[in-house]
Amino acid sequence: MDETPAASAPAIELRALSKRFGRHWALAGVDYTLARGDSLLLTGPNGSGKTTLLRLIATAISPSFGAIRVAGLDAVRDREELRRRTGLLSHSSFLYEDLTGEQNLVLAARLLGIPDAQNSARSLLERVGLDWRSGRPVRQFSAGMRKRAAIAKLLLKPPALVLALLDEPFGELDPSGIALMERLIAELLANGVAIVLATHMVDQGRALCRQRLHLQEGRVASP
Amino acid sequence: MAQRTRQGLFALAVAMLAIGAWLGLSWAPPDREMGDVQRIMYVHVPSMWMALLAMTLNFACSIGYLLKKSWAFDSLAEASAEVGMLFGAVGLALGSIWARPTWGVWWTWDPRLTTAAILLVAYAGYLALRRFVEDPERRAVWAAVTGIVAFVDVPLIWYSVQWWRSIHQIQSSPKTVDPQMVLTLRWNTFAFLALGIFFIWSRYRVAQSERRHELAAPPTLPSAPQGLTASGVRL
Amino acid sequence: MNARHPPGLLEGAFLILRKDLLIEWHTRARLNALLFFALATLLIFSFALGPDTKLLEQNAGGYLWLAILFASLMALGESFRVERENASLDGLRLLPVNPRAVFLGKALGNAAILFGLSLVLIPVMVGLFGVSLALGLGSLGLILVLGCLAISAPGTLYSAIASNARARDVLLPLLLFPLIIPALLAAVKATSLVFQGDPMSQLNSWLLLLGGFNLTYWGLGVALFPQVIEE
Numbered sequence: 153m154d155e156t157p158a159a160s161a162p163a164i165e166l167r168a169l170s171k172r173f174g175r176h177w178a179l180a181g182v183d184y185t186l187a188r189g190d191s192l193l194l195t196g197p198n199g200s201g202k203t204t205l206l207r208l209i210a211t212a213i214s215p216s217f218g219a220i221r222v223a224g225l226d227a228v229r230d231r232e233e234l235r236r237r238t239g240l241l242s243h244s245s246f247l248y249e250d251l252t253g254e255q256n257l258v259l260a261a262r263l264l265g266i267p268d269a270q271n272s273a274r275s276l277l278e279r280v281g282l283d284w285r286s287g288r289p290v291r292q293f294s295a296g297m298r299k300r301a302a303i304a305k306l307l308l309k310p311p312a313l314v315l316a317l318l319d320e321p322f323g324e325l326d327p328s329g330i331a332l333m334e335r336l337i338a339e340l341l342a343n344g345v346a347i348v349l350a351t352h353m354v355d356q357g358r359a360l361c362r363q364r365l366h367l368q369e370g371r372v373a374s375p
Numbered sequence: 376m377a378q379r380t381r382q383g384l385f386a387l388a389v390a391m392l393a394i395g396a397w398l399g400l401s402w403a404p405p406d407r408e409m410g411d412v413q414r415i416m417y418v419h420v421p422s423m424w425m426a427l428l429a430m431t432l433n434f435a436c437s438i439g440y441l442l443k444k445s446w447a448f449d450s451l452a453e454a455s456a457e458v459g460m461l462f463g464a465v466g467l468a469l470g471s472i473w474a475r476p477t478w479g480v481w482w483t484w485d486p487r488l489t490t491a492a493i494l495l496v497a498y499a500g501y502l503a504l505r506r507f508v509e510d511p512e513r514r515a516v517w518a519a520v521t522g523i524v525a526f527v528d529v530p531l532i533w534y535s536v537q538w539w540r541s542i543h544q545i546q547s548s549p550k551t552v553d554p555q556m557v558l559t560l561r562w563n564t565f566a567f568l569a570l571g572i573f574f575i576w577s578r579y580r581v582a583q584s585e586r587r588h589e590l591a592a593p594p595t596l597p598s599a600p601q602g603l604t605a606s607g608v609r610l
Numbered sequence: 611m612n613a614r615h616p617p618g619l620l621e622g623a624f625l626i627l628r629k630d631l632l633i634e635w636h637t638r639a640r641l642n643a644l645l646f647f648a649l650a651t652l653l654i655f656s657f658a659l660g661p662d663t664k665l666l667e668q669n670a671g672g673y674l675w676l677a678i679l680f681a682s683l684m685a686l687g688e689s690f691r692v693e694r695e696n697a698s699l700d701g702l703r704l705l706p707v708n709p710r711a712v713f714l715g716k717a718l719g720n721a722a723i724l725f726g727l728s729l730v731l732i733p734v735m736v737g738l739f740g741v742s743l744a745l746g747l748g749s750l751g752l753i754l755v756l757g758c759l760a761i762s763a764p765g766t767l768y769s770a771i772a773s774n775a776r777a778r779d780v781l782l783p784l785l786l787f788p789l790i791i792p793a794l795l796a797a798v799k800a801t802s803l804v805f806q807g808d809p810m811s812q813l814n815s816w817l818l819l820l821g822g823f824n825l826t827y828w829g830l831g832v833a834l835f836p837q838v839i840e841e
Contacts (some may be wrong), residue, residue: 175590211704214841217593242697244696245696246696246698246700246701246704248692248695248698251629251632251636260701263622265616305701312614441834441837496784497789503780504772504785507776513774521785523830524789524830525789531819532792534792535791535795535796538795538815538819
């Protein structure tokens, strides 16, 4: 069966998507379709299932029931291929505390098979406003710096990237960081990458995204 | 219907054990070398065999779960590990009771005893792991991995302990040659088998009901499947 | 844009191995603590068994491997605590990195640390317990390598599991120790032969057992690790 994503396949298709953790359904029957290259604002109170939804689409966790397709690829069967095409910016930074920002990025770049990993890492770190020369381990970073490093790591993925999943990307960032994030989102959209943005900063989100999905207690609800 | 079968099985096991006790304690002749002490073998040996059988069942279910994520495999694995531990502990204790008048000590580093003790600790670890993981799906996967790894180790443990002990004197084990003894042993083996199956089956039901309690039923969807399945549905 | 060539299994494992050793190097205070813990363990054994030097010399192999085994608990636990801190293991998974490469890299890294530790302990054994290397350094080196690999493979697999469970500090030794007994027996016996001589040429059988154990558990680790870390 042809595994390359069809050019017209939607960025995301969710059918009856449900996820339980023990006795608790974090998501219960979510249906949604997001067109290729489109932008989605995901809102909802704490505990409504936003993070769970993003993690499911990113294939960090697997569904208890229902199905997910990203760019025509099934999230369970074609997991590895799908991971190449999606990027997740999450609450956890995925960084190694005892390595420097540069070492973290170079490792990720080499694991992705990016040629000239060191220069790619350095230029990305500069782009997000981090000084790689200082050689400070991530342990000494502030929360905002960690966020920037995580963003830089996400940016290693294009041009294979089809979908970027951003979970509270503005958290911990100072105003220049927020402006940077907004610029990057605009850039990704301009390059045809679909975006799902989960945030409490609804006005910011509405300015950046065309679609909106509101969750309440694991189900789709009206905002 | 299943309930009736189970009750019948239990009754059968009890009856067989009762007859087996008579066979072992009075009908079978005393051993030429060891005398009446040897009679404990009629329960010690079947006990250890049941333990091994249960461990093998656990191994098969662990592999089964990793290949097809069905809760039945996980519950059966849990049941067989617990019942196996029970028979193993009983068997070990019986072996120890036999060792005291025979060799003069409660414990000896006989390869079989040593291997049994190691296995008991290994499966205690398996059961501890099950207790310490809360998420049912993760628990099932990790328990399956642990069960597989522990079982594969059994021949390695056996051989290493054999070689370790071969430098010193090997204690001999009792040989049953007399046909009456063989019959008694066989009878008791089947009695233990019946009992073991009954225990595993009952424990399996308990495990399944625990799973049902732990796992929320699927939300009210028109096409939600009934029963316990751990896998998602493909589009 | 330059084409990307994702690394194969061995290259990926090597990158992970390097990362782990780099982290250990950056936090060498932890390695020092590990070393002193192993030394303290050896000291305790000498005191616990009294000043009878004959006895100490005879059982030296056992003490060495016990010290390595206890130290391995710390090293193995640390190996996955590092991955849990920022969900870094998830980050590797989602990059995506082949989980088998992660297993090979981490297990080899743990084995390397244990091997380095054991090399430092040998001169201490010679000094404290008065052992001599009757069969030479080569045989000893081989036994150390095989033994450390044997502890590391199942240890890494179990540590990945235990680090996510409650009572993880108790669960890891409980799971690992019974499993590792064949390897421990073989390593201790072989080491004793190296220290005391091998009149009956038994060394090869113990080495064979160690080899078989390694083959089995590295195989199982590579086969089962992906299922262990997926959610």
